[in-house]
Amino acid sequence: MCHQSIGLIARALEASGVTTTSISSAWSITQSVNPPRAVFTDFPLGNTAGPPNQPDVQMAITRSALDLAYSTTEPGRIEALDHEWGEEWKTEARALVDHRTPRHDTPQYERMSDMASAIERHGEQLACPSC
Amino acid sequence: MGTAPPDELDPVDYIQVTRDSYALLGFDAYRWADNTDDPADFVSPAKPLSESKVVLIASGGVYRVGDIGFTHKDDLTHREIPTSAPTDELRVTHFAYDETSAKEDMNAIFPIDSLRAMVDAGEIGSLADVSLTFMGGIYSQRRLGETLMPAIVDRVAELEADIALLVPV
Numbered sequence: 001m002c003h004q005s006i007g008l009i010a011r012a013l014e015a016s017g018v019t020t021t022s023i024s025s026a027w028s029i030t031q032s033v034n035p036p037r038a039v040f041t042d043f044p045l046g047n048t049a050g051p052p053n054q055p056d057v058q059m060a061i062t063r064s065a066l067d068l069a070y071s072t073t074e075p076g077r078i079e080a081l082d083h084e085w086g087e088e089w090k091t092e093a094r095a096l097v098d099h100r101t102p103r104h105d106t107p108q109y110e111r112m113s114d115m116a117s118a119i120e121r122h123g124e125q126l127a128c129p130s131c
Numbered sequence: 132m133g134t135a136p137p138d139e140l141d142p143v144d145y146i147q148v149t150r151d152s153y154a155l156l157g158f159d160a161y162r163w164a165d166n167t168d169d170p171a172d173f174v175s176p177a178k179p180l181s182e183s184k185v186v187l188i189a190s191g192g193v194y195r196v197g198d199i200g201f202t203h204k205d206d207l208t209h210r211e212i213p214t215s216a217p218t219d220e221l222r223v224t225h226f227a228y229d230e231t232s233a234k235e236d237m238n239a240i241f242p243i244d245s246l247r248a249m250v251d252a253g254e255i256g257s258l259a260d261v262s263l264t265f266m267g268g269i270y271s272q273r274r275l276g277e278t279l280m281p282a283i284v285d286r287v288a289e290l291e292a293d294i295a296l297l298v299p300v
Contacts, residue, residue: 001227001267001268001270002190002191002225002228002300003145003267003299004163004164004267005265005267005268005269005275006188006267006297006298007164007299008164008272008276008280009188009279009280009283009284009297010171010297011166011171011172012276012280012281012283012284013283013284013295014171014172014173015171015172016284016287016288018287018288018292018293018294019174019175019176019177019294019295020174020294020295020297021294021295021297022298022299023296023297023298023299024299025300026142026145026299027136027140027142028142028144028145028146028147029145029163031133031134031135031136031167032133032146032163032164032165032166032167033163033166034133034166034167034169034170034171035171035297036171036172036173040136040140042140045145045228045229046191046228046230046231046232046233046239046240046300047232047239047240048240048298048299048300049238049239049240049298050238050239050242051232052233052235053236055238055244055248058238058239058242058245059242059245059248059249061242061245062242062245062246062249062296063245063249063254065296066180066249066255066296069176069180069294070176072173073175074170074173075170075171075172075173076133076170076171078134078136080137080140090141090143093143093145093148094143094148096148096151096152098152098156099227100227101203101226102203102226103203103226104203104204104226105202105203105204106202107199107200107202108200108224109200109224110200110222110223110224110230110234111222114194114196114200114222117196117197118197118198118199118200120197121197122199126199127199
């Protein structure tokens, strides 16, 4: 859904007169939503902008995405980048296993300490209504 | 229509995977946005990148310590992360992807360090004062279009960004 949301927002931004570019790791979704332009990284979801702790690869991907804004002449281009992650991970990605966690309707935090910081700044009612 | 992947690529077809998963669970098929016959608008950059202001927009549920976290149920709000915020103050919450990489290095889904380095090197003119983040696992395209989308469009205009870099997960 993230790729869909991003693609739809990219279309809206471009319609408002702003040049957009994006990075995608879900070709079929990006092809369907059809944003103005995107580069494609064939990585497991959660690594769209590059593998962790590989700043050179991350930089190359970000640069490619921005360069695409200058090299395209019509909407709809998806440019495959040649960074590789192998193919093994795709077996699990294609398996029909639901990895999603429950969709909680209250604010969620990576760490308990983040919740405490948010409560301190915004109050319990906003930061943790279920506390 | 739409840009098909090149032959040498074998990308995971997440639309098909979702369709098959839902069928297995007995759910109705999700109706993905389909604009394959409706090309997007197209705006060429007005200035070279070295003179342009770039805004980063990311959907991976990124927030900064002190921010209210995202809910996982079609949260239509966004957070604004100062471009100057230290990367180690950034956190992530999302229900639909493996957050391991992001927790190890936020740049995997939020390439702020790359953008800062490109500014330092003179490749990018400047960054907007803030990056815009949200939890992109939003099922309702209608609610996205009514609430989050116009909020992001308005903020990008206020930030006077020339180019938006959008990163989903």
